[in-house]
Amino acid sequence: MYTLLIADDEPLECDAIELLVTRAKLPIRVVKAGNGNEAVLLAKQYHPHIAFLDIRMPGMDGLEAAKLIRKEHSECYIVFLTAWSTFEYAHQAIRLKASEYLVKPVQRKEVYDLLDRLIANLEKQKENKLQQEEEIREVLNIFSREFFAALKYGRVSEDAMQSYFMMQGIKEKEGVALIIGGLPEEEIQEFFMQGRTWGHLWLSYFPSVDRITVLLFTNQSAKVIEQIAGRQKEQEITIGIGVPFNDFALIPHSIATASIAYTTAFRQNLRLQRYSDVLVTPKDQRKIIQIRNQMLSETLDAKLERARTLAHELLDVILGSHEQEERAIDELFEVLTVFSYEVGKAVTLLRIPSVPKSSVMEMEIYLMDLLDTACKAIEQDRMDRYERPFAFIKQYLEEHMESPISLEDAANLIGLNTKYFSQLCKTYLGATFLEYLTRIRMEKAYKLLCDSNYTIREVAEMTGFHDQNYFSRVFRQHHGVPPSSLKGS
Numbered sequence: 111m112y113t114l115l116i117a118d119d120e121p122l123e124c125d126a127i128e129l130l131v132t133r134a135k136l137p138i139r140v141v142k143a144g145n146g147n148e149a150v151l152l153a154k155q156y157h158p159h160i161a162f163l164d165i166r167m168p169g170m171d172g173l174e175a176a177k178l179i180r181k182e183h184s185e186c187y188i189v190f191l192t193a194w195s196t197f198e199y200a201h202q203a204i205r206l207k208a209s210e211y212l213v214k215p216v217q218r219k220e221v222y223d224l225l226d227r228l229i230a231n232l233e234k235q236k237e238n239k240l241q242q243e244e245e246i247r248e249v250l251n252i253f254s255r256e257f258f259a260a261l262k263y264g265r266v267s268e269d270a271m272q273s274y275f276m277m278q279g280i281k282e283k284e285g286v287a288l289i290i291g292g293l294p295e296e297e298i299q300e301f302f303m304q305g306r307t308w309g310h311l312w313l314s315y316f317p318s319v320d321r322i323t324v325l326l327f328t329n330q331s332a333k334v335i336e337q338i339a340g341r342q343k344e345q346e347i348t349i350g351i352g353v354p355f356n357d358f359a360l361i362p363h364s365i366a367t368a369s370i371a372y373t374t375a376f377r378q379n380l381r382l383q384r385y386s387d388v389l390v391t392p393k394d395q396r397k398i399i400q401i402r403n404q405m406l407s408e409t410l411d412a413k414l415e416r417a418r419t420l421a422h423e424l425l426d427v428i429l430g431s432h433e434q435e436e437r438a439i440d441e442l443f444e445v446l447t448v449f450s451y452e453v454g455k456a457v458t459l460l461r462i463p464s465v466p467k468s469s470v471m472e473m474e475i476y477l478m479d480l481l482d483t484a485c486k487a488i489e490q491d492r493m494d495r496y497e498r499p500f501a502f503i504k505q506y507l508e509e510h511m512e513s514p515i516s517l518e519d520a521a522n523l524i525g526l527n528t529k530y531f532s533q534l535c536k537t538y539l540g541a542t543f544l545e546y547l548t549r550i551r552m553e554k555a556y557k558l559l560c561d562s563n564y565t566i567r568e569v570a571e572m573t574g575f576h577d578q579n580y581f582s583r584v585f586r587q588h589h590g591v592p593p594s595s596l597k598g599s
Contacts, residue, residue: 115158117149146170258316264362285327287364289372292347320418414485499524500538552588559596
């Protein structure tokens with residue numbers, strides 16, 4: 111909904127424009143002012159997207175009002191109303207970046223045309239702004255994720271931590287880590303600030319699919335935890351509370367202990383669990399296998415949140431059973447190698463990279479990405495069992511167009527009967543298999559001939575044609591010009 115401010119000392123003019131807007135059911139609410147002073151005050155209150163301002167009004171005229179409104183609302187579209195068809199104030203209007211002017215009495219078509227145009231511009235601006243915000247959010251999420259992964263495993267220097275938290279206005283070095291499940295990200299601030307009876311409290315949090323890790327910076331950790339515990343009955347959430355920290359260097363340990371406490375709460379269906387040493391169970395190979403199998407089952411059922419929770423538990427158990435990271439890496443590598451093999455066997459056409467063995471941090475990122483990818487693929491297959499296979503075919507053809515590829519070869523790649531595959535091609539490729547393959551080859555050939563120093567013979571071979579004359583005939587049929595018109599042989 112957009113706001114239109116109309117300022118005119120003639121009420122009938124304001125009412126006439128308002129009536130036109132109402133009848134057209136435009137996404138606009140109308141605010142009316144009787145003079146320039148009132149228009150400026152209403153603009154501060156309602157932040158209009160469009161302002162129709164009469165030029166001649168008692169007291170403050172429309173031009174002066176436009177200056178003040180423009181100063182506060184630089185993106186507001188200013189439209190002047192005038193009784194003269196020869197616009198004598200054109201010079202000043204241009205200086206004020208007026209969007210348009212309307213001659214009174216206003217005509218219905220002119221008002222509708224103008225508002226349609228301005229609304230279209232506003233919609234475009236909104237779309238661009240949302241896209242920019244999404245791009246910024248995506249970059250910040252990637253940075254936040256990588257920073258948190260490094261922070262969790264103690265791979266961030268204290269200076270880097272201090273700089274990161276200082277950017278968020280956090281100067282306190284004491285606090286406690288919490289891991290929360292079931293609380294939307296947008297409610298985090300309200301949850302901790304509502305009913306607060308302690309002193310200063312700063313939050314830094316890192317959301318993921320199944321949980322949010324929250325760092326509470328406060329010198330009253332015990333008091334904060336007690337109040338949170340008292341409010342738990344009101345919330346359908348799960349909280350694991352780690353060991354308090356009094357220095358940045360101790361934050362990773364606080365996060366690790368919060369994760370163990372959260373896993374216990376999750377498994378025992380508790381609302382809140384504080385960490386204690388008794389929660390750390392002795393290493394049991396059977397337990398690791400059990401967690402891995404449960405994680406596989408949840409993954410193949412596309413239950414991403416549960417699969418990720420089990421993944422965190424698996425990491426906690428393995429890390430907790432080794433004092434040296436190298437040994438934890440070796441055991442985790444074996445577990446993930448088996449797990450990725452089982453996922454690849456169950457979810458066909460899923461491209462699974464090799465398990466990294468550089469650090470536990472990299473292995474955690476690998477595992478979480480694998481869970482995300484597998485669950486997404488399974489959900490996609492449930493909605494349309496052929497969408498992924500044909501996406502695979504498209505990518506395969508792009509990567510292997512220089513090789514001879516038959517209809518039978520393509521059908522075998524995704525395990526379909528040749529005749530049925532041929533029928534599905536028109537739905538998922540928009541053409542027969544041969545037509546689609548020829549099209550992408552010709553598009554690639556055109557690009558290579560235009561943008562490179564390859565000869566026609568080389569381009570023909572690179573796009574699957576070993577007979578240059580045949581390639582030239584197909585190229586001419588497809589593009590309407592011979593390849594020689596783009597590049598000499």
